[in-house]
Amino acid sequence: MPSLKELRARIGSVKSTRKITSAMKMVAASKLRRAQARAEASRPYAEAMQRMLAALARSSAGGPNASRLLAGTGQDRVHLVIPVTSDRGLAGGFNANIGRTTRNLVRRLQGEGKTVKILPVGRKGADYLEREFKGAVIDRIPGSAGKDVAFSAAEELGLRVTAMLERGEFDVATLVFNRFNNVMSQTPVEQQLVPLSLPANDDLPDAATKGGAIYEFEPDEETILARLLPRNLSIQIYSAMLESAAGEQGARMTAMDSATRNAGKAIDRLTLNYNRTRQANITRELIEIISGADAV
Amino acid sequence: MPIDVEIVSPEKRLLARSVDMVVVPGSEGDLAAMPEHAPMIVMLRGGVVSLHEGSQVTDRFFVAGGFAEITGERCTILADEATPLERLSRADGETRLRDAEAAYDAADKSDITSLEPLLERIQSARAQVEAASV
Numbered sequence: 385m386p387s388l389k390e391l392r393a394r395i396g397s398v399k400s401t402r403k404i405t406s407a408m409k410m411v412a413a414s415k416l417r418r419a420q421a422r423a424e425a426s427r428p429y430a431e432a433m434q435r436m437l438a439a440l441a442r443s444s445a446g447g448p449n450a451s452r453l454l455a456g457t458g459q460d461r462v463h464l465v466i467p468v469t470s471d472r473g474l475a476g477g478f479n480a481n482i483g484r485t486t487r488n489l490v491r492r493l494q495g496e497g498k499t500v501k502i503l504p505v506g507r508k509g510a511d512y513l514e515r516e517f518k519g520a521v522i523d524r525i526p527g528s529a530g531k532d533v534a535f536s537a538a539e540e541l542g543l544r545v546t547a548m549l550e551r552g553e554f555d556v557a558t559l560v561f562n563r564f565n566n567v568m569s570q571t572p573v574e575q576q577l578v579p580l581s582l583p584a585n586d587d588l589p590d591a592a593t594k595g596g597a598i599y600e601f602e603p604d605e606e607t608i609l610a611r612l613l614p615r616n617l618s619i620q621i622y623s624a625m626l627e628s629a630a631g632e633q634g635a636r637m638t639a640m641d642s643a644t645r646n647a648g649k650a651i652d653r654l655t656l657n658y659n660r661t662r663q664a665n666i667t668r669e670l671i672e673i674i675s676g677a678d679a680v
Numbered sequence: 681m682p683i684d685v686e687i688v689s690p691e692k693r694l695l696a697r698s699v700d701m702v703v704v705p706g707s708e709g710d711l712a713a714m715p716e717h718a719p720m721i722v723m724l725r726g727g728v729v730s731l732h733e734g735s736q737v738t739d740r741f742f743v744a745g746g747f748a749e750i751t752g753e754r755c756t757i758l759a760d761e762a763t764p765l766e767r768l769s770r771a772d773g774e775t776r777l778r779d780a781e782a783a784y785d786a787a788d789k790s791d792i793t794s795l796e797p798l799l800e801r802i803q804s805a806r807a808q809v810e811a812a813s814v
Contacts, residue, residue, distance in 0.1 A: 425692035432688060432756045436721050436749055535690040599749075600720045602706055608723050612747065622690055 388665070391658040395651060402647035408474065409640035416567065416633035422532060423564070423626040430619050437616060439599045440609050453546065453613040456579030457555045462499045464545070464554035465490060466577075468561035468624055469509030470632040471527040476639035478562060478570065478632055479508040485572040486560050487516055501554060505541070505625070533625045535618075542618030549578060561624040562631040568638055570631035575624065577617060681715045684754040685731060687741065687762045694762050695741070701732040702755050704748050705807075713748075713755040720750045726804025728765065728811050729757060740765040742811050744804045765811060773808030780805045 386394075467486040469479045486509070490500050502520045504510040506527030514521050525541055528534075545557060557578040562570040601608055682698040703712045705727025712732075724746045731739040746759035780801040787798055 422691070426690060428686065428693045428756075429688040429690050429758055432686075432749055432758055436747065436758075439721060538690075598719065600718055602708055602711075602720065602722045608721060608747070611723060619690060 386657075386661075388658065388661055391654060391661060395654045395658065398647050398650050398654065402644055402651065405640045405643040405647060409637055409644060412633045412637040412640060416630060416637055418532065419626065419630035419633050420564075423623070423630050426623060426626055430623055433612070433616055433619055436608075437612060440601075440605055440612065443599070443601070443605055451610055451613050452549050453578055453617060454580050454609070457549070457552065459555045460498070462501065462554040462556075463493050464501050464503060464548070464557040464578075465493075466503050466505060466541075466545075466557065466559045466621075467509045467513065468559065468628045469504065469506035469527065470628070471507040471529045472632075473508060474639065475632055475636040478635035478639075479506075479512070481570070481572045482509055482560055482562060483512045483516075485574065486513060489558070489560065489574060490517060490520070503545075506628075528625065528629055533622070533629050535622050538622035538625055539618040542614060542621050545577070545621075546614045546617060554578075559621065559624050561628045562635075564627045564631040564634060567634040570635055575620070577620060580613065580616070683713060683715045683717075685713075685757070686754065687729070687743075687757045687759055689759060689761055694759075695739075697731065697739075699731045699733050699738065703728075703730045703732065704750075704755070704757060705729065705743070706748075713750045716752050717750050717755075719752070722748045722750065724748055724757070724759070725800065726807035728807075729762065742768050742808055744808070745800065768808065768812040770809055770812035773805055773812050777802065777805035777809055 465486060467482050469482050473479065486502070490502065493500050500517075500520055501522050502513050502517060503522055503525065504513050505525040507524070508527075510521065510524035514524075525537075528537070548554060549557070555578075556576065559575045559577050560572060561575070563573045564570055682700055683702065685695065685697050685699055685702045686693065687695040701712050701714045703710055704722065705725050707723040707725045710727070711722065724743060726744045727742070729741045729743055730737050741762040741764055743757065743759040743762050746757060748758070749756045780798065784795070784798045784802060787795060789795065
């Protein structure tokens with residue numbers, strides 16, 4: 385049985401832990417709102433780009449000199465995997481889920497005899513994957529460190545991936561990131577970036593394009609496509625980063641909420657324990673006094 | 681009958697308005713989008729987007745490049761950034777022009793495909809200087 389002094393110290397320490405977790409929860413909640421607003425704000429551009437790509441794909445499907453970004457290299461030997469994680473922990477299973485999904489994906493590809501290169505975004509994923517797959521991690525890209533995700537960061541990565549593809553350093557690129565479902569749940573998803581999978585016409589949200597408006601292009605389709613595809617790659621990376629950033633804050637908020645609740649429970653339990661011990665001590669002292677008085 | 685204009689950047693929607701006509705700097709020349717325009721996808725060069733209401737130009741924005749999607753009802757401009765002309769800085773444009781020219785001078789002239797984007801950068805920077813001096 386711990387002494388009263390020990391119990392008091394324990395209660396004190398759990399209380400200060402609870403203060404920290406509940407403060408972190410508040411911070412995550414406000415960052416989440418920001419992150420969601422930014423994700424919302426990026427949507428019009430991404431949607432317009434999807435519409436244009438779909439229109440282009442319809443009119444120039446399968447051209448002989450289609451860009452590598454669209455058609456791939458025609459091979460399936462070297463895979464580039466880009467997992468997006470956060471820089472900080474304490475976000476529940478957020479980073480572990482990406483780690484596991486990436487590990488399974490890489491294992492499967494390696495099992496099929498393919499070469500895998502990993503280009504992790506965010507410190508947590510990079511640390512884990514460097515331990516797990518020595519030598520496969522070609523570089524590490526810093527995450528947003530809890531700040532707003534800048535498009536320039538995504539663009540830089542996009543250009544780098546494009547350049548790597550031009551040099552023939554990989555055949556297929558896959559992005560692994562947490563899709564933001566809601567505050568409580570994020571699901572790790574794999575999204576193929578290269579070769580690009582275009583949305584089928586019926587999946588498009590916009591009714592205007594479904595009507596099959598025939599677009600004119602200026603200059604020609606190929607020139608536009610050559611310009612649009614690298615742009616689209618950056619946009620896809622950007623929206624994955626945004627989803628991941630919102631998901632990180634959501635996951636942290638949930639994790640810190642349950643940590644706060646658990647701390648509260650622990651405090652209740654310890655307090656109960658403390659009071660029982662205190663009463664037992666008083667009773668014991670009383671018994672001692674009474675039996676002492678009897679003896680006199 | 682108005683046409684809806686939207687200028688969007690990857691990070692946010694910069695402008696959404698209804699106007700009578702919008703003139704965009706297409707890569708092969710300026711073009712005006714009015715209601716009932718044939719659907720069109722245009723690549724943009726660096727230049728000025730101007731919004732017209734009646735016979736008045738109400739707003740002018742400089743875009744450094746991008747794309748525009750024009751349909752009968754709307755005109756969506758995908759730009760990296762759009763700066764209102766009155767806030768455009770000439771000095772900034774000149775810096776960009778110097779950088780672009782330096783990049784062009786340093787580039788390998790035998791590789792024609794890599795020169796094209798550099799030339800476009802110079803054109804876009806020149807357009808910025810020009811637009812800012814008016």
